[in-house]
Amino acid sequence: MGRRQRAKFTLDQLKSTIDTPETELDHGNPYELLVAVILSAQCTDARVNKVTPDLFEAFPTVHDLAEADPEEIHPYIASVTFPNNKAKYLAKMGRQVVENFGGEIPQSVSKLQTLTGVGRKTAQVVANVAYDVDALPVDTHVFRVSNRIGLVKEGADTPAKVERQLKRVIPKEDWGVAHHLLILHGRYTCTARSPECGACPVIEVCKYNKRLQRLPDPIDGLDKNKGTYYCKTRDHYFDDPAVHVDRNNVEQVACPRCGSMNVFKTQTGETTKTAKDYRVDG
Numbered sequence: 330m331g332r333r334q335r336a337k338f339t340l341d342q343l344k345s346t347i348d349t350p351e352t353e354l355d356h357g358n359p360y361e362l363l364v365a366v367i368l369s370a371q372c373t374d375a376r377v378n379k380v381t382p383d384l385f386e387a388f389p390t391v392h393d394l395a396e397a398d399p400e401e402i403h404p405y406i407a408s409v410t411f412p413n414n415k416a417k418y419l420a421k422m423g424r425q426v427v428e429n430f431g432g433e434i435p436q437s438v439s440k441l442q443t444l445t446g447v448g449r450k451t452a453q454v455v456a457n458v459a460y461d462v463d464a465l466p467v468d469t470h471v472f473r474v475s476n477r478i479g480l481v482k483e484g485a486d487t488p489a490k491v492e493r494q495l496k497r498v499i500p501k502e503d504w505g506v507a508h509h510l511l512i513l514h515g516r517y518t519c520t521a522r523s524p525e526c527g528a529c530p531v532i533e534v535c536k537y538n539k540r541l542q543r544l545p546d547p548i549d550g551l552d553k554n555k556g557t558y559y560c561k562t563r564d565h566y567f568d569d570p571a572v573h574v575d576r577n578n579v580e581q582v583a584c585p586r587c588g589s590m591n592v593f594k595t596q597t598g599e600t601t602k603t604a605k606d607y608r609v610d611g
């Protein structure tokens with residue numbers, strides 16, 4: 330199956346299982362959306378939604394924000410990540426919107442990107458959600474899920490590469506919905522630490538799951554008193570493993586005696602091998 334077919338199958342499946350593919354950031358207008366997206370950097374949407382009602386009541390328009398000092402904004406956003414920087418960003422962004430754009434949140438990605446605290450991803454989210462501009466922002470979920478399923482080529486190791494490759498295999502009219510579907514799939518099913526493959530509607534095309542299936546089965550009856558690890562190749566127990574890099578460029582536990590990566594944990598009998606993953610923090 331080619332990437333274009335895999336992308337079509339994935340979007341069709343996710344559309345049929347995710348009822349409302351839209352942002353989970355509460356907002357009532359482009360100004361509120363822009364503020365919420367800036368606050369959501371390296372923070373959960375749920376946390377942002379807890380602080381924005383009071384924040385928007387205190388600063389109901391961009392003009393109110395433009396007149397505020399960071400110290401006045403800070404108490405309202407103290408519980409989100411990086412509140413000091415974000416308070417400064419919001420105060421400066423407010424002034425820039427008033428001074429440079431007449432108090433209107435700009436609609437184009439390039440103009441949005443001139444604002445403090447607004448990178449390419451934030452600008453694309455605002456342009457797409459608030460103004461229906463065709464955009465496919467790549468956040469940590471879109472990046473991980475696209476790589477795992479195989480919607481992008483091996484080695485698509487930056488958000489910019491993932492965005493370019495996704496845009497080649499997803500029709501332009503689907504970019505916005507694809508962004509939300511992939512985010513929600515990554516947030517609730519294909520999570521970073523423990524993807525729920527058994528409940529996943531795209532398991533049959535997922536490359537990462539195929540790699541997981543190829544990992545060796547656990548071994549019963551290993552003796553944990555003889556060592557933390559067991560090398561099946563040399564039938565040998567040991568405590569201090571070596572680390573080798575496999576052909577997929579993944580670091581694997583290896584036997585310090587023979588270098589084999591056919592190693593199992595004696596506590597559980599499970600392989601120490603891991604499939605190439607695309608988890609990124611933040």
Ligand code: SF4
Pocket residue numbers: 477478518519520524525526527529530531532535536537538
């Ligand atoms: S099969 Fe598993 S790894 Fe693949 S997309 Fe689904 S949840 Fe993620």
